[in-house]
Amino acid sequence: MMEAQKRNIKKEIEEKLNDNILRSALERFAREYPAAREKALENIEDVDALRESLRDMKRDTVAHIEEVADTFEAEALKRGIKVFRAADGNELRNYVLNLCKEKGVKRVVKSKSMASEEVDLSPFLEKAGLSVKETDLGEWIISLAGHKPSHMVLPAIHLNRYQVSEYFSRELDESIEPDIAFMVQTARVNLRQEFLQADMGITGANFGIAENGSIGLVTNEGNGRLVTTLPPIHVVIIGYEKLIPTIKDALPILRLLPRGATAQLMSSYMSIIGGPTPVMVKEDGKWVETQKEIHYILLDNGRLGAAHDDRLKEIYQCVRCASCLNVCPVYALVGGHVYGGHTYAGGIGAILTSFLSGMGEFEQFNELCIGCRRCTEVCPGMIDIPGLIEELRRRSVKKHGLPFVMGRISSIISNRRLFHGLLRVASTAQKPFKSGSVVRHLPLFLSGLTEGRSLPTIAETPLRDCISEVIKKIDNPVRRVGFFSGCTMDFVFPETGKNVIRVLQDLDMEVVFPDGQGCCGKPVSATGDVEYTKRIAKQNIKAFEDANVDVIVCACPTGVEQIREYAALLKDESDWAARAQTISSQIREFSSFVAEEYRKTGRLKKADGPHNIKVTYHDSCHLKRVLGVYKEPRQLLETVGECELVEMHNADKCCGMSGAFGVTHANLSIPILKEKMDNIKDTGAQIVACACSGCMVQLQGGVDQQAPGVKMKHIADILAENIRD
């Protein structure tokens, strides 16, 4: 942990961003992976049903993990396998070393085992004088390079052929040409001798089957079969999370793991091994057949504790396919090493590391989750990775408190008058820098300065001060709607706020804007600070209770999401539980609400034309993946005669804003934005539309600098402009 504190993550990120080899490899991978995965899933009828079956099987298993482990152990013992339960890495390492000493083992070959890397087994054995060879090509390469894996499936993805040829040349003491096929053959020839001479084989396991005490190994290179066939001793290192009750339970794993990990329908070799099998050993110069000795080491190292943790037990649903990394916009920029240089990279790695290496490590890089939730769409085990990261963040804050600056921000935001006062000051202070609607080097929401990007100004007059310009009296209103604007619409995009009101009034609804409303609380809850989040929630509840409305509309998905969470947040406070429940059930997202109302009144239909303006729509991560709204905004755009809707590539990929991330991690946010801008420009659209005020900030900054011909608009802006008075 001391070492972790010495790390300078910002500097490491900067280095990775400047590593052109890494950047181009990851960029290419991120571009190609989604289509390859889709193709591999073609002959699966219902992918989500399959994912659900994997999730449910794992959930049922973790619910009685001790029982499953006992059965696994008993069945293995019955078949002559030795089983050792290792509480931690220390116990595991000593068990293996003692076994080696007892059996006179000198040479060990390994096929891939992330659990063994987690506890640094190989360096430990080598220090004790043993020869230990990684035989998986990628693992061998990084062992020669002295690196840690940067990806769970492709450990050497950060290296190119020229670098690999240098490591090979150095190891083999001859010049190895940087030709990939040739280098693979070189590895075959050199490692072949290791397999043939080894006294012990060590493998991991993709699953352990309780009903017959066997293990499953899924590999591609054929090293797994050699490691488990040639040496007379086989040691399996398996974490509790890999246990499954029956052979048939392997089905969803076998259907989803190869497809997600490498876009294969099946990996080259899937072996189920249980009970000693024949092996050939040389005795007095003659080959004789004998029984192989098998040892299972069942590794805890924090896993059993996690199994009994209501939220963390979800990690048992991970099959280590790395799909989550493959779609992660942040991973695609920096690779796996910045996540602590650990065995497990990326968002899921952050979570695994938190209980395997302690929270100290987690705090170093948990912020690298942008919260875009793309991983949740592909994870075979349907793990809520961003949700778990937030949960861990909350726990960390509870235990250690917030860093000083973050704590101050939380206390300011939760004091509405102070916060709004500061925003007004900011509006004045930025004046000298204004250029159009965008200003450079602006302190956005007190989050500090950022470099190299335009951020929108804080408006001279916030929405709350000019609301009377637009509020109309509606005769016989169909509904009384409360408008929750959220800070960004209030203080940065008041014009859009007005347009929201116009669209609602056009539907014969009476709109009220309670002045007591403030921040939704998301920036505070995202830091993990529960107490200040509650304080904010209560202010908003009171504000809207006083307004006496039927429904509350918000044109920012994060605001909707946050207000929906008030019910759970305050469920244990008797004075507030019912009131929080009310506001959480009243809140509606603008575009889906309006689409529903348009449908009721027969207005939700494609307009005839002239379709003379090309509009492309950017899906907000939270609008699409949390609220499930992505059809409605498009349908609304199509009601506008002038609009021709053109889809951009990766419309639902994050724009790079994600709340404070866009500001606190500008160096990561800007390349993500650039990709978004390129996709927008490729459509030839004149307008990029969205339905999220967070995305508006980012997209406005992007078009200002990179696509001056494109206008950024909220759906509400486009609809309001189209209202015929």
Add this chain to the structure above:
Amino acid sequence: MKRIYDNWQDKLPAGKSGSHLYEEFELRARNVATEVFRVRTFVEARGIIANLAELVNAEKAVVANGPLQQAAGIVRALKSAGVAVYSKPGELREHVATADMGISSVEFGIAETGSVCQNAYAIEDRLVSSLPPIHVALLNSNNIVPGIDDALDVVSESFDRGYMSFITGPSRTADIERVLTIGVHGPIRFIVVAVDEEVA
């Protein structure tokens, strides 16, 4: 040759499995670089394997002598083609690392993925299918199940202990620059000879 269970065939799902799945199996197998040949008789299978040995200039072959190989008379055919053949455990182990090809049988194919299932308890089966650069697998073309689910049903019924493998194409890697490269530690070529004729 020691095998724990020999009657996998009895467990194949009646009515669902069969040679009608051959085309799908072949398509999927070829997609993963498996070379697939379908023949009617054991005599033809023998011919194909002898031809192949000649084509690759095989000097040394190792054979796990299962029922299909015996029915096809593989050992004799290869020997008469001038190939040194080893099939007894001791000599097989001695020569497997330098053999040009290995021959085994497999129990059934899986149409969904183009995989074959090998009962790999016997050391001979595992050695000949994992060390030589070419692995030839004899498959009864009637023994093909539709999906991985059916395959696991069969395994669930028949596997209690031992070693079994689904083999799906030759060994491969994409560990350097994600460039797919066939042939790493396991076979560089994987050839399935599917025979219609049943063992008498």
